[in-house]
Amino acid sequence: xxxxxxxxxxxxxxxxxxxxxxxxxxxxxxxxxxxxxxxxxxxxxxxxxxxxxxxxxxxxxxxxxxxxxxxxxxxxxxxxxxxxxxxxxxxxxxxxxxxxxxxxxxxxxxxxxxxxxxxxxxxxxxxxxxxxxxxxxxxxxxxxxxxxxxxxxxxxxxxxxxxxxxxxxxxxxxxxxxxxxxxxxxxxxxxxxxxxxxxxxxxxxxxxxxxxxxxxxxxxxxxxxxxxxxxxxxxxxxxxxxxxxxxxxxxxxxxxxxxxxxxxxxxxxxxxxxxxxxxxxxxxxxxxxxxxxxxxxxxxxxxxxxxxxxxxxxxxxxxxxxxxxxxxxxxxxxxxxxxxxxxxxxxxxxxxxxxxxxxxxxxxxxxxxxxxxxxxxxxxxxxxxxxxxxxxxxxxxxxxxxxxxxxxxxxxxxxxxxxxxxxxxxxxxxxxxxxxxxxxxxxxxxxxxxxxxxxxxxxxxxxxxxxxxxxxxxxxxxxxxxxxxxxx
Ligand code: NAP
Numbered sequence: 001x002x003x004x005x006x007x008x009x010x011x012x013x014x015x016x017x018x019x020x021x022x023x024x025x026x027x028x029x030x031x032x033x034x035x036x037x038x039x040x041x042x043x044x045x046x047x048x049x050x051x052x053x054x055x056x057x058x059x060x061x062x063x064x065x066x067x068x069x070x071x072x073x074x075x076x077x078x079x080x081x082x083x084x085x086x087x088x089x090x091x092x093x094x095x096x097x098x099x100x101x102x103x104x105x106x107x108x109x110x111x112x113x114x115x116x117x118x119x120x121x122x123x124x125x126x127x128x129x130x131x132x133x134x135x136x137x138x139x140x141x142x143x144x145x146x147x148x149x150x151x152x153x154x155x156x157x158x159x160x161x162x163x164x165x166x167x168x169x170x171x172x173x174x175x176x177x178x179x180x181x182x183x184x185x186x187x188x189x190x191x192x193x194x195x196x197x198x199x200x201x202x203x204x205x206x207x208x209x210x211x212x213x214x215x216x217x218x219x220x221x222x223x224x225x226x227x228x229x230x231x232x233x234x235x236x237x238x239x240x241x242x243x244x245x246x247x248x249x250x251x252x253x254x255x256x257x258x259x260x261x262x263x264x265x266x267x268x269x270x271x272x273x274x275x276x277x278x279x280x281x282x283x284x285x286x287x288x289x290x291x292x293x294x295x296x297x298x299x300x301x302x303x304x305x306x307x308x309x310x311x312x313x314x315x316x317x318x319x320x321x322x323x324x325x326x327x328x329x330x331x332x333x334x335x336x337x338x339x340x341x342x343x344x345x346x347x348x349x350x351x352x353x354x355x356x357x358x359x360x361x362x363x364x365x366x367x368x369x370x371x372x373x374x375x376x377x378x379x380x381x382x383x384x385x386x387x388x389x390x391x392x393x394x395x396x397x398x399x400x401x402x403x404x405x406x407x408x409x410x411x412x413x414x415x416x417x418x419x420x421x422x423x424x425x426x427x428x429x430x431x432x433x434x435x436x437x438x439x440x441x442x443x444x445x446x447x448x449x450x451x452x453x454x455x456x457x458x459x460x461x462x463x464x465x466x467x468x469x470x471x472x473x474x475x476x477x478x479x480x481x482x483x484x485x486x487x488x
Contacts, residue, residue: 003419005412006030008119008129010347012098013042015385015401016135017085018063020094022405028412032129033094034121036103040089043139044082046161047182049336050169051189052078055181055210055294059234060241060396063088067230069223074213075295107132108353109380111421111487116381131381131412134347135401138386141342145177148316155321157335160186167334171195175322175330177314178338179205181291184298186338191301198330199302200310200322203451204280206264206287208245210294238399246395247468249288252445261287271299280311289450343453344368344463346387354378355422355487367459371425371433371483372475374404380422380487381415383408389437391465391472403476410479422487429483440466 005028009016012035023031039045054061058071061081066088072080089095106120115128142159150157156167160182173196176183183199184207191197215223223230248256264287272278281299283290302309312324321332346368352360356378363376368388370376375383385401385408386392392400411423425433441447441462446454456462465472 001419002027002416004030005130005416006032006115006128007131007133007412008117008127009033009133009135010104010350011035011042011135011137012037012040012089012100013135013137013140014044014085014398015137015405016040016042016133017089017092017094018398018401019133019135019385019405019408020097021063021065021088021092022402022409023412024092024094026409026412028416031094031097032127033098034102034104034119035098035100036122038100040095040098041082041085042137043161044078044085046140047078047163048165049160049163049182049186050193051185053185054078054081056396057237057241059230060237061398062234063398064402066091067223067227067234069220069227069230071220072215074215075210104350106351106353107382109355109382109422111355111380116422131383131415133408134382134384134387136347136350138343138346138392139341141345142337143340143342144337145339147314150317152319153317153321153332153335154319155333155335157317158337160336160338161341169194169334172333173321173331174198174334174336175200175332176336176338178340179203180338180340181293181295182340183338184293184295186336187307188295188297188301191304191307195306197304197307198310198322198332199307200314200324201280202313203290204283205290205293206261206283207267207298208260208264208287208292208294209267209296211296238396241396242469245292246391247470249292249445250440250466250468251443252286252448253443257288257445260292264292268299272303274303277303277309280309285450286445286448288445289448289454290452291454340453344388344457346384352379352382354382355380355424367457367461368463369430369434369461371430372407372479373465374408375411375423375425375484377425377427377430377485380424380485382424383411389462389465391469395469400472403473407476407479411484414479414481420486420488423484426483426485429480434461437462437466440471 009019012033053075057074058076062068103122105122108118117129117132119127142161158164174194175198177200179201248254312326315323315325322330370388373387373390385404444466
């Protein structure tokens, strides 16, 4: 007889919705999604900034089982992605499984009692589950720098993922701090609208030109009539993306990597006419070392007469704006912190207590790690989607989550068919896995000397998958059950 499983999913973003759909398909009906916010969509709910889009082609940033003939563009805007996630959750009936306003503050493994995981919500309510799937993503804790004098600033200031739509931008003097994908999209979208735009750059970024394309109504109708044409397009996009971008990053000496670097360099040299501006925009590290920015129109936007690149460091904020280290006051009405996320927190600050009473935050000790990206020794039946070392750099994260979920389902199947109490990776297997990653990391572009969230941590552990995508597919195909500790 199959063991009955109750599975709790934390987070109703892209991967949480995926997990619920896949669990139900696998015959696991007892599923609940805990979501701290009041709507689904994860990072696509939190981010609403002007110019928000996905810089991975939309037909790749799509669940494989729910193709979408209606993407308007090759790189579709964020609102379409959010609507797609909402529609898919409804179509598959998993929106009804979501409990909103349900922030999970504690998770504690208490087996051998029934339903090993005790789940405590911010309200104090307690629930139980046999398995927990942490689908919290990694772009959900805004990184808010502490800037001297911030509280004195008389204008509006907010993080890009907490956009205040009540603040007028037309005719305003806007300062953007940061030069990641978010800032690049913001500059491109805002420069024509605002009176003055200042981009505060601490580190220059390489920008890979990503020409956007609109899908005509006729093309979209064609995709609807002929799903095989859509599948063919996805296949072509994926093959191209993997060979020319994702896999290139894992081999710093590859030919494809050299092509990326040359393309970024030519983009800068051809698009920026002023020599001094070009020099200040030219990074001193290799393209791809920081998460590669993909887009078009950024350099053009920055060369508009009302836009300015500020490379002097930020000294402090004052009521009128930002004062830089060279003493200049940059008068501003609005400051946007496009300063990214605390990407290494994953499910933290939720207190996750494992079988030996240890906290996940202590086990990780600032260096998050997980066997095969999904399991942590001593944390039975606790599985992560898009967890540590996942291939998330410039690869479609939906495909990654799908592969991880197929892997997790095989573990759950073992729990059900053999009526096991718990499964978690062994320490030995995790150590070995970390060694393989460490060895692989040496060859990657992320090891070539830059700061940023794709870089290795202090222990050398790679934040992102350092091997090829094929190696990841291989790793996710069939679990090696001998690498798991079994609780009976
Ligand atoms: P990010 O890539 O982490 O960039 C943050 C920027 O803020 C960096 O330029 C950083 O400078 C700067 N910064 C941080 N603290 C600062 C401080 N105290 N003073 C001055 N500058 C500071 O963040 P993001 O652009 O929000 O992107 C985060 C991730 O979201 C991306 O890597 C990407 O995966 C994803 N994203 C994707 C898309 C998409 O289209 N798919 C769009 C937006 C975001 P340093 O480089 O010097 O640290």
